[in-house]
Each structure stands twice: as C-alpha cells, then as structure tokens.
Amino acid sequence: MTKENYHFTYYDEFKKKHHTDFKTNEYHNLMELLFDKYLEEWGDCKGRAWCGTCHIQIIEGEISEKIDTDEKNTLSKIEGVTPKSRLACQIPLNSELNGIVFKIMETS
Ligand code: FES
Numbered sequence: 161m162t163k164e165n166y167h168f169t170y171y172d173e174f175k176k177k178h179h180t181d182f183k184t185n186e187y188h189n190l191m192e193l194l195f196d197k198y199l200e201e202w203g204d205c206k207g208r209a210w211c212g213t214c215h216i217q218i219i220e221g222e223i224s225e226k227i228d229t230d231e232k233n234t235l236s237k238i239e240g241v242t243p244k245s246r247l248a249c250q251i252p253l254n255s256e257l258n259g260i261v262f263k264i265m266e267t268s
Contacts (some may be wrong), residue, residue, distance in 0.1 A: 164198045166258035170216070172199075182238040184254050190216075194264075202267070207249035212238040213267045214221035221260035225251055242267055 167181045177196070180227050187193040188207065191214040195203040205211035208232035215238055223246060227235070231250045245265070251257070 164255070166255055168257050168259065169261045170194075170260075171207075171219075171263040173264050175263075182253055182257070187253050189249050190214075190251040190253060190257065191247070193247060193253060199214075199264070203249065205249075209234050209247055210251055212247065214265060215241070216246055216248050216262045216267040217242060217265055218244045218246065219261040219263060221257075221262075223251055223256060223260070225256075238267070 163235055164180050165183060167179055169177060169179050171177055180193075180197070182193055182218075187196065191203050191207055202213040203211075204213045207214075209228070212234045215235075227246070228250065231247050234247060
C-alpha cells in the first residue's frame with residue numbers, strides 16, 4: 161500500500177500560518193504529529209482526551225470522526241469552545257484532513 165502525501169494548514173496561537181505535509185497514519189492522531197514536529201507545550205495527557213491542551217477549532221473543512229464521551233466531557237470544561245472545537249488527539253491522521261484549515265487554541 162502506498163502512502164500519499166497530504167497537507168493541512170493551521171494557525172498557531174500567535175496567529176502565524178503554517179502549512180504541513182503528512183502521510184496518513186504517520187502518527188496515531190493529529191496531536192501527536194503537531195507535538196512531534198512543532199508544538200511542545202501541549203498533549204499533556206498523551207492523547208487520552210483528558211487535558212484539553214490540544215484544543216483546536218476548525219476553520220475550513222469537516223471532520224467526520226465522532227466526538228466521544230471523554231472528548232465531550234473535556235471540551236465542556238475548557239474555555240472558548242465553539243461547535244467547531246475538537247481535541248486534536250481524537251482526530252486520526254487520515255485523508256479527510258487533506259486541505260483542512262484549523263487554529264490552535266490557547267490553553268490557560
Ligand atoms: S492530548 Fe490531552 S486532551 Fe488531547
């Protein structure tokens with residue numbers, strides 16, 4: 161099976177725009193990719209949907225991966241959550257992320 165290269169765009173907490181290439185399933189989830197390559201200060205719970213440090217908001221595109229109970233509970237406890245909010249650790253690195261645009265939300 162060949163793995164194609166995809167890309168997405170995100171804005172960091174300083175509103176700086178970044179383009180990132182990725183391969184599907186290169187990491188377990190979106191949080192792990194960003195943690196490994198760009199952002200060191202998030203992912204405190206290592207992807208268990210408990211800490212909320214990997215809060216993102218989708219600007220363009222859709223993610224069909226359902227929000228499970230743990231993610232819903234954690235999102236309900238953090239500030240600035242909107243219907244476009246997700247936890248990056250709960251989003252698989254698949255082709256659906258190709259072309260998506262999102263922003264990293266600051267955690268307090
Ligand atoms: S890494 Fe903790 S909620 Fe995503």
